[in-house]
Amino acid sequence: MTDTTTAPTTTEMGYQPVDGRLLEVEDLFVEFSTDDGVAKAINGVSFELDQGESLAILGESGSGKSVTAQAIMGILDMPPASIPSGHIRYCGQDLLTMPEEQRRKTRGPEIAMIFQDALSSLNPVFPVGWQIAEMFRQHRGMNKSDALEQAVRLMERVSIPGARQRVKAYPHQFSGGMRQRIMIAMAIALDPAVLIADEPTTALDVTVQAQIMALLQELQEERKMGLILITHDLGVVADVADRAVVMYAGRLVEKSDVFDLYGNPAHPYTEGLIDSIPRLDQKGGTLNAIGGLPPNLMRIPPGCPFNPRCRRAQDRCRTEVPELREVAPGRFSACHFAEEVLNG
Amino acid sequence: MAEVILSAQGVKKHYPIKTGILRRTTGWVKAVDGVSFDLHKGETLGIVGESGCGKSTLGRVLMRLEEPTEGKVLFGGEDFSNASGSSLRKLRRNIQIVFQDPYTSLNPRKTVGDIIGEPLDIHPDVVPKQGRRARVQELLDLVGLNPEHINRYPHQFSGGQRQRIGIARGIALNPQVLICDEPVSALDVSVQAQVVNLMEELQNELGLAYVFIAHDLSVVRHISDRVGVMYLGKMAELGEETEVYEHPTHPYTQALLSAVPVPDPTLRGKREQIVLVGDVPSPANPPEGCRFHTRCWKAQDKCSVEEPVLQMRPDGVGEHESACHYAEPLNVVHAEPDEEQHHYAEREDDSDTLIPQTTWRDDSPFEEPYDQKDFEPGAGGPHGGV
Numbered sequence: 263m264t265d266t267t268t269a270p271t272t273t274e275m276g277y278q279p280v281d282g283r284l285l286e287v288e289d290l291f292v293e294f295s296t297d298d299g300v301a302k303a304i305n306g307v308s309f310e311l312d313q314g315e316s317l318a319i320l321g322e323s324g325s326g327k328s329v330t331a332q333a334i335m336g337i338l339d340m341p342p343a344s345i346p347s348g349h350i351r352y353c354g355q356d357l358l359t360m361p362e363e364q365r366r367k368t369r370g371p372e373i374a375m376i377f378q379d380a381l382s383s384l385n386p387v388f389p390v391g392w393q394i395a396e397m398f399r400q401h402r403g404m405n406k407s408d409a410l411e412q413a414v415r416l417m418e419r420v421s422i423p424g425a426r427q428r429v430k431a432y433p434h435q436f437s438g439g440m441r442q443r444i445m446i447a448m449a450i451a452l453d454p455a456v457l458i459a460d461e462p463t464t465a466l467d468v469t470v471q472a473q474i475m476a477l478l479q480e481l482q483e484e485r486k487m488g489l490i491l492i493t494h495d496l497g498v499v500a501d502v503a504d505r506a507v508v509m510y511a512g513r514l515v516e517k518s519d520v521f522d523l524y525g526n527p528a529h530p531y532t533e534g535l536i537d538s539i540p541r542l543d544q545k546g547g548t549l550n551a552i553g554g555l556p557p558n559l560m561r562i563p564p565g566c567p568f569n570p571r572c573r574r575a576q577d578r579c580r581t582e583v584p585e586l587r588e589v590a591p592g593r594f595s596a597c598h599f600a601e602e603v604l605n606g
Numbered sequence: 607m608a609e610v611i612l613s614a615q616g617v618k619k620h621y622p623i624k625t626g627i628l629r630r631t632t633g634w635v636k637a638v639d640g641v642s643f644d645l646h647k648g649e650t651l652g653i654v655g656e657s658g659c660g661k662s663t664l665g666r667v668l669m670r671l672e673e674p675t676e677g678k679v680l681f682g683g684e685d686f687s688n689a690s691g692s693s694l695r696k697l698r699r700n701i702q703i704v705f706q707d708p709y710t711s712l713n714p715r716k717t718v719g720d721i722i723g724e725p726l727d728i729h730p731d732v733v734p735k736q737g738r739r740a741r742v743q744e745l746l747d748l749v750g751l752n753p754e755h756i757n758r759y760p761h762q763f764s765g766g767q768r769q770r771i772g773i774a775r776g777i778a779l780n781p782q783v784l785i786c787d788e789p790v791s792a793l794d795v796s797v798q799a800q801v802v803n804l805m806e807e808l809q810n811e812l813g814l815a816y817v818f819i820a821h822d823l824s825v826v827r828h829i830s831d832r833v834g835v836m837y838l839g840k841m842a843e844l845g846e847e848t849e850v851y852e853h854p855t856h857p858y859t860q861a862l863l864s865a866v867p868v869p870d871p872t873l874r875g876k877r878e879q880i881v882l883v884g885d886v887p888s889p890a891n892p893p894e895g896c897r898f899h900t901r902c903w904k905a906q907d908k909c910s911v912e913e914p915v916l917q918m919r920p921d922g923v924g925e926h927e928s929a930c931h932y933a934e935p936l937n938v939v940h941a942e943p944d945e946e947q948h949h950y951a952e953r954e955d956d957s958d959t960l961i962p963q964t965t966w967r968d969d970s971p972f973e974e975p976y977d978q979k980d981f982e983p984g985a986g987g988p989h990g991g992v
Contacts, residue, residue, distance in 0.1 A: 322794040363892030437885045467656035467821065469882045472865035478879060494795060497824075497867030501874055521870045538799035542866045543939045545847065550804065550826070551799035555764050 263336045273455045275371050277353035284456050284488045285334070285373075290348030291476040292329050292512075295341060303343075305512040308586070311456065315337040316479075318499040318520070319492045320535075321509035322558055327492045331458045331510070334490075335375050336365055345426050352456070370401050376455040377421045378461035380441035384433040391417070391429030397451040416447040420477060438483045439470035443477065443589040450481055457482070458490045461497065475502060496539055500524055508532050511557050511567035514586050528595035530572045566597070574599055610799050611702070611815055612668065616677035617620045617641045619663050623890060637663040639839035640677070642916075645783065650809065650816040652830030652847070654823055655863070658886055658899040660839040661819045665787045668817060669703050670694060681783075699729050704774040706788035708768035712760040715913035718771055719756040725778045732779055734796050745774040748811075750804060770804065777808060780846070786818045790825060802829060823866050827851050835859045838889055838897040841916050845926025853921035855933035858898045864938040876941035896931070 272278050281354045292304040311317050321327040332338045334350055336357060350357045352372065359363055377383040380578065384600055385393055394416055395409035404412070410429065417425035420443040432442055442462060449457060459478060463471035477503055482489045491503060497518060499506055506523050510517040516529040527533040534552040554571040563570055569579040577599055589600040597603060618641075620634040638660040645651050654663045666672045668679055670686060678685050686697050704709035712721055722742045726733050733741045743753035749770040751763075760768055769789060776784050789805070790798040802825065808814060820826050826833060827847055834844040835858065843856040854860045861880040868877065882901050887893055897907035908931055919928045921934050922935035967985070 322796060329894040378675065390675040439885065468823070469656065469861060469865045470885075472879070472881055495867070496795070496869035499870040500869045501867040524869065524871050535795055538796055539869060540799075540802070540824045540850070541870075542824045542863065542868055549803055551803055553800070555766065555797065556794070583725055598875060 265276075273353065275367060276457070277355070277372060279313055279353050279455070282313045282505070283310060284313055284353060284489075286349070286351040286575075287330070287334065288349040289334060289349070290330070291346045292326070292333055292338065292343060292348075293346060293428055294343050296560075299560045302562060303512050303559055304333070305562070307348075307508050307509070307512070307514055309514065309517060310383045311490060313455070313488055314482070314486045315505065316482065316489045316491060316503045318492065318503035318506040319490060319509060320496070320499055320506050321405065322494055322513075322556055325509040325557060326459055327509050329512075331375065331460050331490065331492055334456075334458060335369060335373060337375075341358055349425050367589050370397055370454065371418065371452040372454055373456040373458065374449040374452070375458040375460065376445050376449045378464050380438065380445045380465075381433060381446060385543040386433055388428045390436070391431075394444065394448050394451060397448060401452055412451070413447075417444070417450055419450075420444070420447045420481075422447075438466055439473060441464060442470075442474050446474075446477065446481070450485065450487075453485060454487065455505075456488045456490065458492070461494070462491075463492070464495070471498075478502075496524075496535065508535075511562050512559065513567060514594070515594060515596045517586065519592060522590075522593055526591050526604060528593055528600045529568075529597045530599075530603055531572050533603060574603070576601060608649065609646040610958065611647045611682060612645040613643070613680040614664075614668065614677070615642050615680065617664065617667055617674050617679060619660075619667050619672055620675045629981070633890050636672075636839050636892060637889060639889075639892070641816040641836070641839075641841050642677075642866065643834055643841065643844060644867070645815050645817060646810070647782070648813045648815055649831045650818050650829055652826035652833040653694040653817060653819045653836060654821065654826050654833060655836035656793060656821060656886060658838075658889060659836040660889070661821075661835065661836050662787050664836070665785045665819050668783075669701055669785050670697065671703075679845060680699070699732070699779045701783045701784050701785065702740075702779065702781040703785040703787065704769075704772045704776045704789045706791055708772055708792060709763050710761075712768055713759055713774055717757050717759055718742075718746070718751075718763075721760070722774045722778055725775060729779055735902060741778070742774075745778055748777075748808070749774045750800075764797075766793050766801060769793060769801050773801075773804065773808070777812065777814070779811065783815045785819070787819045789818075790820065791820065791822065798825070805829065823863060834860065838886060838892050840897060841927075842898065843926070843928045843930075844916060845921070845928075849921050849924065851939055853923060853926075853935035854938065855919055855921050855926075855928040855935050856898075856930045857902050857904050859928075860936050860938050868939075872942045878936065878938045878942065879939065896929070898930075904930075907933070911934075921979075 270385050288308050290304055290307045294301040294303055307330060319327045319330060333345060345358060346508050391413045392411055394413035398404040398409035398412050414425050414429050417429060422428060422440055422443055463474050466474060479598050493499060506518060507514050516532045524536060527536060537550040538552055540546055540549060552571050557567055563579040565582055566584050569575040584596045584598045586594050586596040589595045589604060617638055619638040620636050621677055622631040623633040623635060624630065625632045641664055660824060665675050674687050681697055689697060719742050722745055723738055726738050734743050743756055743842055745751045746756060751767060751770055785988045790801050793801060809816060818826060818829055830847050832845065833847050833850045835842045837858050843850055843854060843859045861882045864878050864880040884901050885951060887900060895910040896914050899905040914929045914931045916927050916929040917934040918925045
């Protein structure tokens with residue numbers, strides 16, 4: 263949970279979180295222009311992240327969860343991507359209007375990111391120690407040997423056995439779980455205030471996933487980082503997140519505390535997702551699958567984007583886009599009939 | 607129980623490691639190293655395990671896409687490990703396969719009609735030529751696709767729809783066994799449920815037996831009647847779904863199950879958590895004795911010498927097969943009732959064994975003696991030791 267009492271008041275580069283608030287995304291839009299037309303990947307997304315908080319962004323492929331992360335990091339390829347409107351404020355300063363040079367300096371010391379596929383995210387022709395040390399040389403101006411020494415310490419911190427001997431090894435010489443640890447070491451190298459983890463365990467086996475999630479939680483606790491966890495795995499979210507936002511077709515459909523979200527979802531899509539997954543602790547009968555498919559982002563249906571698949575859909579849902587509104591204290595849902603969903 | 611339709615007996619598949627310019631064989635990757643099980647008519651046998659455990663290779667051997675290095679695969683009592691030509695073709699009519707990746711397992715240059723109709727062309731006796739198009743449309747309808755889309759190409763379908771095409775191709779010949787190699791792993795959650803439901807419906811309608819290979823333990827539990835857990839080319843545990851999930855007796859199964867997150871935040875921190883250290887050893891050089899002993903918190907000297915046999919062992923309510931010398935059941939799937947929550951701490955004296963310690967409540971006197979049941983076999987666990 264949010265713990266501002268022990269969290270640092272000033273971040274690495276001298277940014278000051280206001281009332282523990284690190285990040286504010288406000289009404290963000292992202293589009294991709296393609297040969298076939300404009301794909302509207304994100305259509306008005308707003309959420310916030312506090313110090314020490316774990317926020318999950320939950321959604322299926324194409325829902326815009328990774329694009330949101332890339333927009334926050336400022337690593338979208340523009341073009342084809344463009345951000346027609348919206349704000350991303352880090353400690354009150356808008357990252358989108360910041361000069362590129364200043365923004366570059368926030369990547370690493372302030373906001374860092376872990377990617378899904380560690381093998382393709384690490385450079386195959388440089389030793390892992392060199393790649394971790396690069397963070398210190400680039401951002402802190404450290405000399406080679408000091409930086410390498412820091413890299414060894416970080417590798418030890420993320421529990422890579424024999425770190426000192428393996429600092430000169432190449433990415434292919436590590437297993438998937440170890441590579442993900444190296445990615446984490448790079449991400450936390452400069453003590454960022456915000457860590458974005460984009461499907462950090464999707465490519466890993468379940469026992470390794472447990473190790474990596476435990477490590478991430480431990481580091482977050484230790485450094486009071488704000489963590490944005492992007493995933494499609496409802497189990498992982500239930501295990502680690504404080505709050506969650508659920509995305510569908512580039513919109514937030516629900517924003518809530520995780521306990522409320524799972525206990526009593528306020529949007530039919532969330533409800534459908536929770537009902538459609540088999541559970542380890544129950545044999546269960548027929549799964550309540552959500553019919554149909556997620557929409558094509560170039561042809562998002564009018565009204566509520568979920569209406570063609572929603573069993574509660576009415577005429578109003580086909581014409582009027584539901585706003586994300588507070589339907590109960592601290593609970594937001596973008597459904598015209600959220601109250602009915604909440605009451606079962 | 608229904609009759610045995612497919613039976614694997616001591617199946618091994620070793621791949622040579624060739625090195626040097628002479629491509630001499632310098633070792634063997636023991637992908638599957640002695641697996642035996644029976645598959646009964648109309649049942650689903652789930653095979654779970656982590657990457658590299660040999661589950662996909664096993665599927666390919668069952669289908670005779672790979673010839674087993676050793677051991678036998680019997681279909682309807684007939685050994686076909688060395689079958690070829692027409693007898694192999696006859697067999698394949700009864701055993702079909704659905705692959706994981708719906709993008710690469712369908713030929714992009716063929717129409718859906720050609721893809722699903724191909725097995726019917728190879729086995730012309732199943733459906734007469736003039737009836738084939740109708741049969742393909744019937745199959746499309748059966749798997750929930752529009753029969754009018756028979757002339758479309760794979761790229762015009764979504765991932766879930768492509769997997770339905772793969773399933774339609776798999777059942778085109780009315781096989782008795784369908785081997786499903788990670789059929790839903792590539793699909794999104796909401797689509798995955800649709801395909802799982804479809805597979806269950808087809809099984810009920812057509813009386814198919816499934817070998818369902820997957821790494822997702824929740825999906826496997828949902829669909830399977832029996833489950834086999836593989837580790838480094840061997841079966842660690844095999845039994846009825848309820849027994850394996852509710853009363854797992856092999857430490858590896860226990861660790862695997864405990865690592866799967868359950869989508870219920872109220873269970874956070876309340877389930878047994880066993881975190882394994884290290885990685886899976888290389889199948890080219892598997893450990894002596896029990897293959898899991900290098901990562902097992904219960905390992906004794908015996909485990910590194912003597913290989914445990916997969917045999918019936920008590921699981922608390924009955925028995926099922928487990929390959930552990932020290933097999934004993936442990937609940938890892940459900941939250942433990944509060945009063946039974948243990949913490950394990952290392953004893954401060956010379957003993958290096960782990961002892962269970964009940965959680966002290968604020969009102970409980972510190973001298974409160976341990977409950978005797980904490981020391982009974984089965985109450986012990988891996989906390990802190992791994």
